[in-house]
Amino acid sequence: MSSEVLTTDIKTKRPSGHPGWNEFVFSMKRLFKNPLTIIGVVIILFFVVLAVFAPILAPPPRPHNPFLMPHKGWQIQPTPPSAENPLGTLPSQYDILYGVIWGSRNAFRIGIAVVAANLLVGLILGSIAGYFGGILDEIVMRIADIFYAIPILVMAMALVVALGRGLKSVVVVLIILNWPTYTRVVRSEILVVRNMDYILAARASGASHLRILFKHVLPNSIFSAIIVASMNVGVTVLIAAALSFLGLGSDSGYADWGAMVATCRNYIVGPPENRLAYWYLVFIPGFTIALFVLGWNLLGDAVRDVFDPRMRRR
């Protein structure tokens, strides 16, 4: 009598499918309810389109090195937006629009390279530190603390001096300086997971450390790392732009947003009749960076809000 009564009246939707997938769908739904997320995603997609379709949107005059901005003439003074240069030109007549489009490809290259490499390093080191613990853990964390003690920009400058200028250095430097963040996140997740009963069960049934690590521990810990990674892309590009702005990144004429902003330092104030004459120079490249970073930050914020366990089931 009792079991029949139980099942008929209770109207619960029985979820079908893999629980991991259901969680994912739930997260996606929550994610997109937030208008800020949508704005962030739209912004990022916009830049993705710019980056992917760069060859079509802005055909490079020099196919073997598309990142060199085209310039018609050698006149130093920048020209305002016109039919020929829709967004105006930088000093020495580099087309701003071209720079913006190819700059997004450049930004993505830098951002993804750094973040991907950091994720890898973070996963490896974080797993070692978190899973095996003990003295390995202590060593890794102490070294991470030391890296944390020095502000990134300053250290980046020092390293770039040591390694030589150029975008390659910038990327390498950013990878080197960002690894503690990822390592810490992965490590703390692993510390939580490591003590769970299903790990103990796996050990009891004779699984090797490596197998446990790959099959059980990592899949559960990787989420946070991905969240941190998504939040970090914006900051990484910002620092890379700052380094370029200071002159430590790419050479002049290269389609790098930071470098483009650097060129406007002499043109902040226009001639007395029109003191805002070079507004496009000051405003546009920097605005592109701001928009790009804003998009990633919005997304990262929303992602974090969705996955924050305290706010998840509200």
Added chain:
Amino acid sequence: MEKLIETQDLYTDFFTFEGVVKALNGVSVVVNEGETYGLVGESGCGKSVTVRSMMRIVQTPGKIVDGKVVIFFRAEDRSRGIDILKRSETYMTSLRGDSISMIFQEASTSLNPVLSIGFQVGESFNFHRRAQMLEETIQDLEKELAARVFFLIRGWKAMQRALFRRELAVLRSYEAEIDRIDHELYEIENQNDRKSLHRKVLLNRRRDRLREKSFLVEFLKRFPFISYYQRRETKTVRRHVVELLRSLGVPNPDRVVDSYPHELSGGMQQRIVIAIALACHPVLLIADEPTSNLDVTIQAQIVDLIKQLKQTKISSVLFITHDLGLVAEICDRASVMYAGDISETAEVREIFHNPLHPYTQGLLRSVPKIKQADQLNTIPGTVPGLVNPPSGCRFNPRCPSKMDICAQEKPLLIEHSPGHWVACYLYTDGNK
């Protein structure tokens, strides 16, 4: 026995992301003067929500959507009572901690970790008995000024006295005004024509907007060194706090007053929480599972303390618990709740010897007896989710005596025998 507080058909909903949780489904509870009333039920049945609705401190996203909560605290209110759901927030603020107090389950998290015990208990005195504290301070100052004292100190004390007097005067006029407003609100309490409703709104708004502080005093309180004069009043409050703690059996009250919550044991923390609740001699004490997290021995101490206090300091106690043994021990009357409904209300003896509602019967059956040798009895099924609760009587999916009408309409609470109310179709229309 005279009614003290009652809820009439209280509906409280929580508007969450997953849907509307219909936590209270028309709850009617009556607590009389001088009695200990028990509210029993499983976890999640709505006991806490009921008392929080009664005190109007339901947490967001919850809202009281229908019903009344009527209090009969003053002798004059006996005939009519005051529906506090219609009163302003400042009215509630003055009730809470003064006439109705509440103590909670987890004492350690109920106390603010960065404020001292003396401060937290003293707040009760400062919110509700400030006039009294000020008067005593002024009296002390007068006595000191009467003695011969060095003239600079004399000047300082005189200034203190003057400031306190000013504060007291403003406070008194504020209280007089509040009394007038409350009195008028009481007069037109039950009048619902347009003019009266408009007047009520005006009065409530005015009550909220009244400022009980003197501008001068508030300004000086923020002044770096001059504000030290307030310390005099703090001393008076501290005296009362120490006395209160001592009467509750807290050892070394002078030291405890200066210490912080994390330095005390669980039982001691719970006594502090009780002290905070009792500081102003409330008429009703609501205890929300105060002993569930304590050791059995400490539990006994606290229960004894509450029994003792009921005779001296408080009038009635509303005790929430899921422990039937505790109910049997200290409660006079009790209600059994299930999933937001009141199933049965009666004197404790009646509930144990003559349970009417199938849920109550199931509960009592499931308590293991000493000589029991076979399987434990359970009530089959699980407590339903309250976003989509069962229609009609919420217990019907699990009820062994279920009838067709049970799933259609909610049964009303009827008085089956004097003092014994039950909400079940088994007892309507002359059944049984």
Added chain:
Amino acid sequence: MSLLNYIIRRLLFMILVLFGVSLLVFSVLMLIPPGMRVAAYVTSEKIPPDQIEAMIELYGLNDPAPVQYFRWLARIFRGDLGFSATAEAPVIEGFKKFFPITLELVLYSTPLIILVGIWLGTTGAVKKDKPADHAIRILAIVGYSLPTFWLGLLLLMFFYGFLGIFPPGILSVKGGEVINAAGWNRVTGLITIDAIINWRWDIFLDALYHVALPTINLIILDSALIMRLMRSSMLEALGQDYVRTALAKGAPSRVVYHTHVRRNALLPVITISGVLFAGLMAGMVITETIFVRKGIGWWMARAALQLDVPAIMFNVLFLGLIFVGVNLIVDLIYAAIDPRIRLG
């Protein structure tokens, strides 16, 4: 006893980290070819190219790394930090000249950033989900995303270029003359303080005028961090049980927010204030470059471009020291405030 314990542990930790930092800096140093490193040992400006090899040998720049490390450490402890080409003076002198300028800006900005952040963050939490809250959240996220250099340039373009107020630099030309003249008593190196000491209010106002725009710049950018933290910290505190107790006591909501919630919510903000302070020191690189304020940030930027190795190394070391020191102080403040730590 546990408080003393705590302090000692933090001190030891700090010393350890400092050593680690020195090691790190040194490894970066080793990446630089010896030819450039020779610059650290020279007290004049240029080295004749033929003498470089000889000097490398002389100063043992080809010796094994550990030997060089300890030699380098010894030199630092002796106070000999090399000659900086960009400063055209020994590094120590350069530091004395540039540091006060940076300190001045940081000292003016930090309290304002913290105050603005706390104020707006509290407002956002108290008025959650109302228009004010949304506006504050958007402000915070935008502020966080803006590139430092862009906002500075925009502000300069608008205020200085268009409106003609808030010029870049530390002082006006006339002010600069006064500072460098004979009658000026340079006590601290911070222009505003020195101006008061010298009783020259015109210089004081001049310096203030020049420091205003960089301060506004920093406030917009960095208070976002504090704002967000304060808001989430308050929201978390509001969910705690003791808030429920306070309400049940009959505390008016204003008292609940200000007395009970805010004290608990401020604790994380204090921790981050340390990070903020140290981070500001570092972020000065860009701000000083844009506003042409000759502090250590400006020095660092030029040193990086001109490969002035001693200056760079010194600055990195110094900033690491500041970071660690500030963190220690913040920890101590935290311990003093939170009774849970103070009384064990």
